[in-house]
Amino acid sequence: MLTTQELQEVGRSSYRVGGQSTGRGRPEVDAVTLDPAVHDDLSRDVYCILGVPIDAIGMRGVLGRIRDAARCKTRLLISTPNLNFLVASQWDRSFRQSLILSDLCTVDGMPVVWIARLIGIPIKSRTAGADIFDALKSDAGSANALKLFLFGGPQGAAERAARTLNSEPGGLRCVGWSNPGYCSAEEMSRDDIIEEINASGADFLVASLSSQKGQSWLLRNHDRLAIPIRAHLGAALNFQAGTVRRAPSVLRSLGLEWMWRIKEEPYLWRRYWNDGTAMLGLLVTHVMPFVLCTWWMRRTHERGEALTITQDHGARVVTLSLSGPADARHVDRAIPVFRAAAAARKRVTVDFSNVCAIDARFLGLLLMLRKQLEAQGCVASFVGVSPLMARIFRFGGLDLS
Structure with missing residues (x-):
């Protein structure tokens, strides 16, 4: 392979x-x-x-x-x-x-x-x-x-x-x-x-x-x-x-x-x-649960706040701590930080402990971050993921491991 x-x-x-x-x-x-x-x-x-x-x-x-x-x-x-x-x-x-x-x-x-x-x-x-x-x-x-x-x-x-x-x-x-x-x-x-x-x-x-x-x-x-x-x-x-x-x-x-x-x-x-039959099953087991979970997380944290990102560059690991809604509105803020972290050619840990919402656009960005790091022989890990957010990751098809 x-x-x-x-x-x-x-x-x-x-x-x-x-x-x-x-x-x-x-x-x-x-x-x-x-x-x-x-x-x-x-x-x-x-x-x-x-x-x-x-x-x-x-x-x-x-x-x-x-x-x-x-x-x-x-x-x-x-x-x-x-x-x-x-x-x-x-x-x-x-x-x-x-x-x-x-x-x-x-x-x-x-x-x-x-x-x-x-x-x-x-x-x-x-x-x-x-x-x-x-x-x-x-x-x-x-x-x-x-x-x-x-x-x-x-x-x-x-x-x-x-x-x-x-x-x-x-x-x-x-x-x-x-x-x-x-x-x-x-x-x-x-x-x-x-x-x-x-x-x-x-x-x-x-x-x-x-x-x-x-x-x-x-x-x-x-x-x-x-x-x-x-x-x-x-x-x-x-x-x-x-x-x-x-x-x-x-x-x-x-x-x-x-x-x-x-x-x-x-x-x-x-x-x-x-x-067609397989897709009907995926709609029931993945797509609709994803829609409902992201809607619920967004609804219960509708505060209009911005996404903030703090960076900790260690000897071997770059830790990015996110706070606020990780969604399409704030992707432009995250992209340069992710790009700089990938340029360090180290392991990158993204901490979601203080993230109140996430959507398909941000999952797409995480997918690309993982891809870019793996191309360099590095890895991305996601920590501090709440049970509800873990379900969103699973329904969206993004593996946490």
Whole structure:
């Protein structure tokens, strides 16, 4: 099994720390100035849903990240969680880790949008993998078309998709494709396959495999692939090849694309049935309890106070003591403190003894803090967690251990 240290990009962010004052009678946390072209995980507007990071980012933001990564040749691993991803991540720990280790997780399925709305996350619509592909394709006004490599899909689909893309002007130009056939992620990772992909000089690698195999293959070859942007976009390749017709926009907007997909690919009914029933169970056992617990904690501590953070830098451990509501309103205050603590490359202990409320946005920030520390060989531990808050952590999918 691949370790987080092996998979996470090291040294991706660079920053400068300096003190500032708010001018409101209380000291402000150390401010961090980032290079605008550099993105780190703590700067993402990420929420935690059932242990999976979800970025509240629209299409414009996604396209900007892709263009930046292509221009700067920086690695960008994109995942597009849908209902199947959420369900699979609950029992497959390595699959969940593949989502956590991604640099961007956009909402693909409408059920995930509905869950986000229920929790109070400001995500109004999907940013599906197929939509990202179409938006890049239609960006004919870009200075340079993104060079694309297509990997996987049914026999002949990648070649047909490439010919279609290259036959008309647009923002994508296919420079290569490969179909390894039906084999394991390990067999798809042979040296000759990786060398062929790297030799293409592409900017964007689009994999079209089963969700778990695709994520596994991308992470297995994370450090071997030279192409900066990578994503498993599933059916997007089939849509481009014309082997599968995509649902009309009205069905997609109503969250009924699954019905169309079953019409086009009848074998999918079993997956949709299993995912749907599993999700009903998760709604009852995790989502609704999370909503109720966060509402109750917020209601019983509605004092309008601010979050304060004190820091204790020891020889081996940085202790961050939080006081007040740890929620979306105060994430901007916590980010520079967390970033400075991670930069110390020590164990970080976050003390919640005086925290009166927490929400999915702050859990997402904690998820990114843990990810960033683990990439450096360090750990984050959470102490002083009340029984009610421990239930919120559990229902939200963030492990306290």
